[in-house]
Amino acid sequence: MDIIISNSAGVPIYEQITQQMKGLILRGELREGEALPSMRLLAKELRISVITTKRAYEELEREGFLTTVPGKGCFVAPRDLELVREDCLRRVEEHLSQAVQIAKGGGVTLPELADALTILYGDD
Missing domain, CATH: 1.10.10.10 (Winged helix-like DNA-binding domain superfamily/Winged helix DNA-binding domain)
Incomplete structure (x- = not known):
């Protein structure tokens, strides 16, 4: 591990x-x-x-x-991985919503925000 x-x-x-x-x-x-x-x-x-x-x-x-x-x-532990994944997606959406509000307030365009997300997500 x-x-x-x-x-x-x-x-x-x-x-x-x-x-x-x-x-x-x-x-x-x-x-x-x-x-x-x-x-x-x-x-x-x-x-x-x-x-x-x-x-x-x-x-x-x-x-x-x-x-x-x-x-x-x-x-x-045994888990319903689909429910866990759905919960993870929900939390990601909450954080992205905050990021979108900050971006809009700062005049960051959608393509710029998408580029930043692409860079941050990386290809680990």
Whole structure:
């Protein structure tokens, strides 16, 4: 599992882990029932505190992305990926709506806004 942590991102480390794991699950790179690394192992691999990985796993469990089986570990939870994707799309639309309002207020044209979005989306 490739998780990249940035200390200069301005986003808490646990949130970076949470966002990246959600992405891996939504893209199908982590499948339903697949075991996740233990909190200690992930902390060791990322060279961060176990408390940070614990917080990320708790957040993922609270949002229904993983389940914990006592004595066995954490696993990708069964999900209706279409509902998750729809929720993601709804949140994207909310943020884009704000961006459109800011763009209109600043005189940014639709082609300029589309170009900016294309650049930001990139081809990671």
